Amino acid sequence: MNKTRKVLFSIITGACLVSLTACGSADSSKRQPTTQQEQTTETTTTVEAKEDKAAPEVTETNDSSTEAPESTENNTLVVYFSRTGNTEKIAEYLMDITNADSYVIDAAVPYTDEDIEYNNDSCRANQEQNDKTVRPEIANPIDSIDSYDTIFLGYPIWWGQEPRIIDTFLESYDFSEKTVVPFCTSGSSGIETSEKNIGELINIGNQLEGRRFPAGASKDEVKEWYDTLNLNK
Numbered sequence: 001m002n003k004t005r006k007v008l009f010s011i012i013t014g015a016c017l018v019s020l021t022a023c024g025s026a027d028s029s030k031r032q033p034t035t036q037q038e039q040t041t042e043t044t045t046t047v048e049a050k051e052d053k054a055a056p057e058v059t060e061t062n063d064s065s066t067e068a069p070e071s072t073e074n075n076t077l078v079v080y081f082s083r084t085g086n087t088e089k090i091a092e093y094l095m096d097i098t099n100a101d102s103y104v105i106d107a108a109v110p111y112t113d114e115d116i117e118y119n120n121d122s123c124r125a126n127q128e129q130n131d132k133t134v135r136p137e138i139a140n141p142i143d144s145i146d147s148y149d150t151i152f153l154g155y156p157i158w159w160g161q162e163p164r165i166i167d168t169f170l171e172s173y174d175f176s177e178k179t180v181v182p183f184c185t186s187g188s189s190g191i192e193t194s195e196k197n198i199g200e201l202i203n204i205g206n207q208l209e210g211r212r213f214p215a216g217a218s219k220d221e222v223k224e225w226y227d228t229l230n231l232n233k
């Protein structure tokens, strides 16, 4: 599909889906790549673990974005998985900054609150993170990422690593001629292990150094990082 048709397709598909997702969590429905026009009003729940085993801190945030994008015609795609909204917020800042299209990875079997209860050794997320071969199915796989040159890839850190569903995404497409820029949110852990995992898992044309953000990082912080990437030069 050429770029123009893809964007049109995204707008039509996204417009239908926004009405379905307006009240949902970050992992609540099937979504296809969307453009910035579809970013409207979103309510997110923010969960931050102070330490790996610490009790999560929950914050409700309401964000109403009224900024109109200048253009959606670019070669950048912001892909992210976010269960409790922290990574989604950073992704939204990135979309604003880059005017990029977006693709939200949703699990075919959504992660419930019990699934991510990390103090429970046998919760789904912990079991998946303990097994590097697990590939949770994606509910809404995109046909192709061919029309994008640069992929920002966002995720929460789960037990020091990328959630296994990120590996599902990475193994589903050809990144050998793409620039991939990881970013993550976490309570305190860094991005380094997940970056290494990603680099070892698949062949990436150009993997740029990623960045970890705390929950609640500002748009200015994201912009500052983005500028250091020199992607427009």
Ligand SMILES: Cc1cc2nc3c(=O)[nH]c(=O)nc-3n(C[C@H](O)[C@H](O)[C@H](O)COP(=O)(O)O)c2cc1C
Binding pocket: 046, 047, 048, 049, 051, 052, 081, 082, 083, 084, 085, 086, 087, 088, 116, 117, 118, 125, 126, 155, 156, 157, 158, 159, 160, 161, 185, 186, 187, 188, 189, 190, 215
């Ligand atoms: C199963 C699970 C494991 C986690 N493991 C870590 C961890 O190893 N290190 C850390 O700093 N935070 C950890 N966290 C906290 C999340 O990384 C953090 O809350 C993140 O911002 C959530 O992103 P999201 O809101 O986009 O889902 C974990 C959270 C869950 C649910």
